[in-house]
Amino acid sequence: MYAESALDRRTIDSAVQAEPPPAAMAAPQPLAGDVGVRDLRRVPIHPDYWYPLAWSKEVKRGKAHGVRFAGDPIVLVRTESGNVFALEDRCAHRQVPLHAGVVDGESIRCCYHGWTYDCTGRCIDVPYLGKERLPNGVRAYPCKEVAGLIFVFPGDPALADSKPLPAFASVADKQYKTRRLGRAVKCHYSFMHENLMDMNHQFLHRRQMGMMRARSVGRRRGEGFVEVDYTFTREGGKQPVGEALVFSKDGGENSKDVMTVRTVYPYQTLQIRSGSGTLVMDLWIAYVPLDAAQRTNRTFGMLSIRRPGLPFALDLAWPLLVWFTERIFKEDREIVEMEQAAHDKQGADWNHEVFPVIRDLRDLLRECGGRTVIPIQKI
Numbered sequence: 001m002y003a004e005s006a007l008d009r010r011t012i013d014s015a016v017q018a019e020p021p022p023a024a025m026a027a028p029q030p031l032a033g034d035v036g037v038r039d040l041r042r043v044p045i046h047p048d049y050w051y052p053l054a055w056s057k058e059v060k061r062g063k064a065h066g067v068r069f070a071g072d073p074i075v076l077v078r079t080e081s082g083n084v085f086a087l088e089d090r091c092a093h094r095q096v097p098l099h100a101g102v103v104d105g106e107s108i109r110c111c112y113h114g115w116t117y118d119c120t121g122r123c124i125d126v127p128y129l130g131k132e133r134l135p136n137g138v139r140a141y142p143c144k145e146v147a148g149l150i151f152v153f154p155g156d157p158a159l160a161d162s163k164p165l166p167a168f169a170s171v172a173d174k175q176y177k178t179r180r181l182g183r184a185v186k187c188h189y190s191f192m193h194e195n196l197m198d199m200n201h202q203f204l205h206r207r208q209m210g211m212m213r214a215r216s217v218g219r220r221r222g223e224g225f226v227e228v229d230y231t232f233t234r235e236g237g238k239q240p241v242g243e244a245l246v247f248s249k250d251g252g253e254n255s256k257d258v259m260t261v262r263t264v265y266p267y268q269t270l271q272i273r274s275g276s277g278t279l280v281m282d283l284w285i286a287y288v289p290l291d292a293a294q295r296t297n298r299t300f301g302m303l304s305i306r307r308p309g310l311p312f313a314l315d316l317a318w319p320l321l322v323w324f325t326e327r328i329f330k331e332d333r334e335i336v337e338m339e340q341a342a343h344d345k346q347g348a349d350w351n352h353e354v355f356p357v358i359r360d361l362r363d364l365l366r367e368c369g370g371r372t373v374i375p376i377q378k379i
Helices: 009-016 157-162 189-197 199-209 313-346 356-368
Strands: 051-055 063-069 072-078 084-088 102-104 107-109 123-125 143-146 149-152 176-181 211-222 225-236 258-264 267-273 279-289 297-306
Touching (some): 051 279, 072 149, 084 149, 176 313, 189 258, 189 267, 189 297, 189 313, 189 356, 199 211, 199 225, 211 356, 225 356, 258 356, 297 313
Antiparallel strands (some): 051 149, 102 107
């Protein structure tokens, strides 16, 4: 979960086109009980879910916008009426990317020969052919716009209506102020899930937060989800102002904030409730693979903070919260990219995981992920 600052096509393209990992080293000896377990870092994300592929503001009225999902190019088109649809990003004629084309009313016209496609992907016009001789079109994807995000269903379209879109109750609630987060990160999506769910890594953030100790006070696993509750104790240093904006809003010395991190495949949430049960922070986040090897993902997150009783206090303090979270997110991004680099050098997942919550999470990601295997790239 990383801030959207200066995100553009060049940022994403440079991440997607990162050099492949070196040849695999000798395979490690499997740990006890791990024989036959799939390498999690080679499990592709499952396509039969709704994934955010762009912010609404990125797709202007009367414009087309090219994105990727796990290596597949997709064009998002906002028509003159303001509706959005998604097609595979190629003209059926010469394979020219449709995002370079021209939006014509409620359709898109290829920039090369003017072949025109409607929202279903059907070719509805070739300027130099009669209507009775129109060729086949291109693939269309189910597409919906929710809470400032454009979601696409890249899997079996017949399943789209049966899979729920995320709910963003806090984003729509005026009692909360929401920050939108997103950046390309050079790692497999599973590293992102592990990083957010395992709060035992507070030592990494000691310079930003002081010495904090996380304590797991409960965990649960059910169909398609894993979640864990944490409380925190400060063992050294002072509470940063940015952190104080979130924790213990209505508390006193006896209040006890509880953080709950939940993976409901393929999304993650992090919620903080005060001692009285008030939801003071609500984070929703998704990790969307960009390249075919799924070694780069783009994060899309909604971070909602409950407003205190004093009007405009959160608005005035918001720059401090942004500054604080940016520093935390930067450290997280750097560490997960180190993990990916280590996996690439080793050529396999050598993790010796001891934390039960993360063992449950890794099993969930294997079980819910795609059934194919991402091949190991070699120079």
